[in-house]
Amino acid sequence: MIIICEPQCIGFEHSPFNAALVTLVKYTFPDEKIIFLAETEHIQFVKDVIPSNLENIEFKTIKVPPRHLFDQIRFPLEFRLFKKVFDFAKEKKSEKIIFSSIRRPGIVLVKLFIRKYRNTDCIIVLHSIIEYINNAPYKLIEIPFWLRFCLSFANIIRLKYLILGPTIEKEFLKKLPALKKYTITIDHPYFFKPEQKIEPNTKMIRFGFFGVGSHRKGIDLFFQLADEIKARQTTYKAEFIMIGPLVDKQIYKSDSVLIPSPKNPLTSEDFESYAKKLIMP
Known part of the structure; x- marks a missing residue:
């Protein structure tokens, strides 16, 4: 069993990506049951896109914190959310959780809980959050959630960062070369239609x-x-x-x-x- 969790996006945001990700994981591991955890409206958008012939995929609603909270306010809310996700994985005897996106408090929490739940490996998909690696904190209270710090400290081989494309991975590892052994790369999942030959309009x-x-x-x-x-x-x-x-x-x-x-x-x-x-x- 593989659990895929969307811990931040609400409604339409990232739903085409998550639908493609769920489909990709199912195609890659056809014998595994997939459970997708997300906010209610987001689940519906994902369901609308996923191929109808895919079987053994379960959708379960979770309560996601509001999107634009400061990290310090978000942390205790995500603490409860991530604990429930890891408890759920333990209950279902799932050995893999894929977080399809993440915020900085979430990175800290995954590193905390993965040490407690020793039978669960994790993958974190890094999207545009990578843009902020070089952004330094302005206040002391922001240091624990400085992205460079969150990514660099307390890594463990059971936790991998998933980068969406080799070019992005190359730039990512220029900034954080020590994370090479914790990084995996795939092309951005997408539902492609059959190729069509079209003559361009030169005007x-x-x-x-x-x-x-x-x-x-x-x-x-x-x-x-x-x-x-x-x-x-x-x-x-x-x-x-x-x-x-x-x-x-x-x-x-x-x-x-x-x-x-x-x-x-x-x-x-x-x-x-x-x-x-x-x-x-």
């Missing part, structure tokens, strides 16, 4: 931004690029499309970018349809 250049639009993920730079290119006189036509909901709505100050669904997540069918438009004539 059109389209730029696409996939996923949740937030300042942290650089959506402001995408808007800036759109405004700059639209302001120039060129022989070709340029279009900018953001495929996904816009979280930081204050960034959207121009009509240079087409956003089909700025408030709500797209269905997988709509997502695929708009993605095709990026390359269609």
